[in-house]
Amino acid sequence: MTDADALRRRTQELLAAHPPATTDRADFLAARFDAGLAWVHYPVGLGGLDAPRSLQAVVDAELAAAGAPDNDPRRIGIGLGMAAPTILAYGTEEQKRRFLRPLWLGEEVWCQLFSEPGAGSDLAALSTRAVREGEDGDWVVNGQKVWTSSAHVARWAILIARTDPDVPKHRGITYFLCDMTDPGVEVRPLRQITGEAEFNEVFLTDVRIPDAHRLGAVGDGWKVAQTTLNNERVAIGGARIPREGGMIATAARTWRDRPELRTHDLHQRLLDLWVDAEVARLTGERLRQQLALGQPGPEGSGMKLAFARLNQEISGLEVELLGEEGLLYGDWTMRRPELVDFTGRDAGYRYLRSKGNSIEGGTSEVLLNIVAERVLGLPAEPRTDKDVAWKDLAR
Secondary structure, eight states: OOOHHHHHHHHHHHHHHSOTTTSOHHHHHHHHHHTTOSSTTSOBTTTBOSOOGGGHHHHHHHHHHTTOOOOOTTTTHHIIIIIHHHHHHHOOHHHHHHHHHHHHHTSSOEEEEOOBTTBSSSGGGOOOEEEESSSSSOEEEEEEEOSOTTTTTOSEEEEEEESOTTSBGGGSEEEEEEETTSTTEEEEEEOOTTSOOOEEEEEEEEEEEOGGGEESSTTBHHHHHHHHHHHHHHHHHOOOOOTTOTHHHHHHHHHHHOGGGOOHHHHHHHHHHHHHHHHHHHHHHHHHHHHTTSOOOTHHHHHHHHHHHHHHHHHHHHHHHHGGGGGOOOOOOOOOOSSOOSTTSOHHHHHHHGGGGGTTTSOHHHHHHHIIIIISOOOOOOOSSTTSBGGGSOO
């Protein structure tokens, strides 16, 4: 089904059979998934119709006009933006049918067990170990992960662990799907500069993962993880927003509502950032058009870089614009939220929380290297550890 009119008819049939005003939200979402209108570019039977990705906008517009509920994508963003495309690319048919439907419906929240205290920017240096009990047995996992968003509400996690310490670090990693309710999984809050703890530490002690929950071949975890990371950076930096949307909207609104705060210098800086934000938004639109033709590439790293820089500079400008008011911080309550709400909080929160944007989802320093090497084609930096067995690396 590759025709926009056909998709509109199918959407209207869904709405007629399940009127949003009288249908339970969960029942409507389930019917939408089963009709192939969840993510139209996915295969038939997995919430899609094998249609071009660009036609998802046709479905979304029809549903929005009818007041249909969505699946609360901000709450399940890690599942939608990272776990799902990786499972689709590398999962078995059984894994796809088991995990994709409850993931999209929001029945099962996902988190990402990648970064570690000693392996953040250099993720391939990770030391969490997965050892198999016999040739056909379970994997037993021990280690620590950190900066894990939503771990406190997640049922499942995408996890990478070292399965072979005798080969170079990139080649000895395997990718797993980890049940966060299993014995040995301990989640601890990691309080941030904002006062909240949306991040967590996760300790894994003799956690047993069946081989049926391995994604991809043993030792191919780094290759599988690249699919996750590329999709993560697109999800963070390439989200669709309206003109003058996102962080620039709050700064522009403050400028319009508080004329007594204006200065010529602040005006010039606001204009510069407004233009930068609009360029980033339009670049994101182009990136999404490229995505419609295939898998995300390194361009997503550039978008994520721009996202982090703009958020930090815009939030800093807003604090300056507010003067003494910008020094106030509304609420230091220790909470464990399910999502980040940049625009619904005060300027102080935005300023502090945006500091993490250049760390999470790949540090800006690492992303600069990716853009330099994979987009611009510049020579790679010298690497002395590339061909050294992980067990022989200095730590």
